[in-house]
Amino acid sequence: MTTQLNKSKGENMGLPTLNDYLILEKIGTGSYATVHRAVRKGGNREVVAIKCVDSTILSKSAIDNLLTEINLLQILKHNNIVEMKDFFWHEGRIYIVMEYCDGGDLSSFIKRKSQLPETICRKFLQQLALALRYLRSHDVCHLDLKPQNLLLTRKPVLTLKVGDFGFAQYLSTSESKFTMCGSPLYMAPEILLRREYDARVDLWSVGVIMYECLFGKAPYSSSSLEELVEKIKSCKTIEIPKGCSVSPECKNLLMSLLKHDPNERLSFDDFFAHEFLDLAHAPTEENHEKAIALIQSAVKADTEGDIEEAFHLYSEALRYFIPQLTNEADHDRRKHLRVRVNEYINRAEKLKAMCMAGNSGKLESSGRKELLQGTSFGYQELRILSKSTTDMASALEMGEVGEQYLAEGNYDLALEKLRACLGILVPLINKEPPGRRRELLNQQIEIWLTQAESIKGLLATRAVDDSPKESKHLQDQCVLQ
Ligand code: ADP
Numbered sequence: 001m002t003t004q005l006n007k008s009k010g011e012n013m014g015l016p017t018l019n020d021y022l023i024l025e026k027i028g029t030g031s032y033a034t035v036h037r038a039v040r041k042g043g044n045r046e047v048v049a050i051k052c053v054d055s056t057i058l059s060k061s062a063i064d065n066l067l068t069e070i071n072l073l074q075i076l077k078h079n080n081i082v083e084m085k086d087f088f089w090h091e092g093r094i095y096i097v098m099e100y101c102d103g104g105d106l107s108s109f110i111k112r113k114s115q116l117p118e119t120i121c122r123k124f125l126q127q128l129a130l131a132l133r134y135l136r137s138h139d140v141c142h143l144d145l146k147p148q149n150l151l152l153t154r155k156p157v158l159t160l161k162v163g164d165f166g167f168a169q170y171l172s173t174s175e176s177k178f179t180m181c182g183s184p185l186y187m188a189p190e191i192l193l194r195r196e197y198d199a200r201v202d203l204w205s206v207g208v209i210m211y212e213c214l215f216g217k218a219p220y221s222s223s224s225l226e227e228l229v230e231k232i233k234s235c236k237t238i239e240i241p242k243g244c245s246v247s248p249e250c251k252n253l254l255m256s257l258l259k260h261d262p263n264e265r266l267s268f269d270d271f272f273a274h275e276f277l278d279l280a281h282a283p284t285e286e287n288h289e290k291a292i293a294l295i296q297s298a299v300k301a302d303t304e305g306d307i308e309e310a311f312h313l314y315s316e317a318l319r320y321f322i323p324q325l326t327n328e329a330d331h332d333r334r335k336h337l338r339v340r341v342n343e344y345i346n347r348a349e350k351l352k353a354m355c356m357a358g359n360s361g362k363l364e365s366s367g368r369k370e371l372l373q374g375t376s377f378g379y380q381e382l383r384i385l386s387k388s389t390t391d392m393a394s395a396l397e398m399g400e401v402g403e404q405y406l407a408e409g410n411y412d413l414a415l416e417k418l419r420a421c422l423g424i425l426v427p428l429i430n431k432e433p434p435g436r437r438r439e440l441l442n443q444q445i446e447i448w449l450t451q452a453e454s455i456k457g458l459l460a461t462r463a464v465d466d467s468p469k470e471s472k473h474l475q476d477q478c479v480l481q
C-alpha cells in the first residue's frame, strides 16, 4: 500500500477536527483503541462512532497497522463492511470516524442469546461471506476476524458489518509472513504454531465464529494460551457439544472450515458456493431481478401448458423470494410480497400435483413416467439396461422412492433420497462408456437434478408456511434488547 496519509489533514486543511464532534459515551475498547459514540455538530447531527488511538504510545508497526486500516477503509465500500467517514490527528491521537453500528458487536449479541438458531447463524454467515468475497476481489485478507470485530446495525434490517481492519493486509504482503496477529482463540493453527500462512487463515476464523454462534463458545475455549496451544498442537477433534444438533449442511460447512491443515480446509470458492450459505439466493437487489424474471418465465410456461417446466420455474423463483421476504423490514412491502409469494407457493403445489397425477402412489404407473421421467419407455429401458449393474439399479430405485415422497409432499425425505441416488449415479456416469445406456442415464440424472432443485424451492417456503407465527418468531429472535 503506497498511499500516504496526509498527517496534517484536519489540522491545517479546515477539514473535520475533534471540535466538529460532540463526544458521547464509550462504546468499546479494543487492543489499541477506545471507541466512542459521537454526534457531528450542526447540520444533520449525524451519529457516528469515533475510534481514538493514542499514537504516542504505539510502536512503529502498530502505527503502520493503523495507517493500513485507514487506507483500506478509504477504499473498501460494501454494505457488510463498516464505512469510514473520515479521519484526523489531534494532539498525538489518531481519530477514525465511522458509521455507528447501533446493534453493538456480534460477541455481545451471542452472549445475550447464549446461542443462535441455525437460521440466524446462516443470515450472519451469508453477510460475512459477502464481505469476504468483496475483500478477496480487492486482494485483502482481514487476519483478525472474531465476533468482537463484527458489528451489527439494526435498521433497516439486522445487518452484520466487518470492522477493525487493524491487522488487515494485502495478500501479496501477507503471504508467508511469520508475525503473530489477531486473537489466539480465533487464530488459525498455522499462525499459532508459527508456520507459513496465507489468506486461508480467515476461513478458520469464520469456522470458529460459526461454532460460537451455534453453541455459544469457541471450539477450543481454554483458560490459558498454553492450554489452547496444546489443544491445537494435539489436533484435538472438534465436536458438536452434547445435546446440540445441527443440519447436515451446517455441520458439513463447520467441519470443512475447521480443518487444521489449510490444504484440507474448504477453499474460498467452495465456501462462497456452500449449500448452507446458499449465497446464490441471498436477498440482494440482483437476485430480486432474477426472481422476477423466473416468475415471468414460469407464467409463460404455465400458459403454454408446460406444467413440468412451470413447476420447476416457480420453485426456483421461490428460492429467491423466500429470503427476500424474511429479510424485508418494511411492513407494507412485506405484506404485499407475502401475498404474491403465497400465490406462487399455491401454484407450485398445484403444478406438482398435476405432474404427479396418474401416479397415485404406484411407482410403475406409466402416466407419471410420461411427465416426470421424460419418455416412459426410455426410463423402462434404462431400468432393463441397468439390471446387470447393481449400484445403478439400486440408485434408480432410490430415485423412484424419492419421487414417491415428492408426490406425497414429504420434501425432506424426497430430497434425501434423490440426493443419495444422484450421489451414486453422477460418479457412475463418468465411468459409463458411450452408448444408449449412458444417454438414458444422462437424461434421468438431468430430470432428478431438476427435481431436487425444485424440492429445495418448496422446502424454502417452510420459513413462511405458517407465515405470521413463524416470521414473528424469527423477528423476535433478531430483535436486540
Ligand atoms: P481495536 O482495534 O482496538 O480492537 P475495534 O475497532 O475493534 O478496536 O473497536 C473496539 C470495539 O468498539 C468493538 O469490539 C466494538 O464493540 C466497538 N465498536 C467499534 N467500532 C464500532 C462502530 N462503528 N459502531 C459501534 N461500535 C463499535
Ligand code: MG
Binding pocket: 030, 031, 148, 149, 164
Ligand atoms: Mg477489535
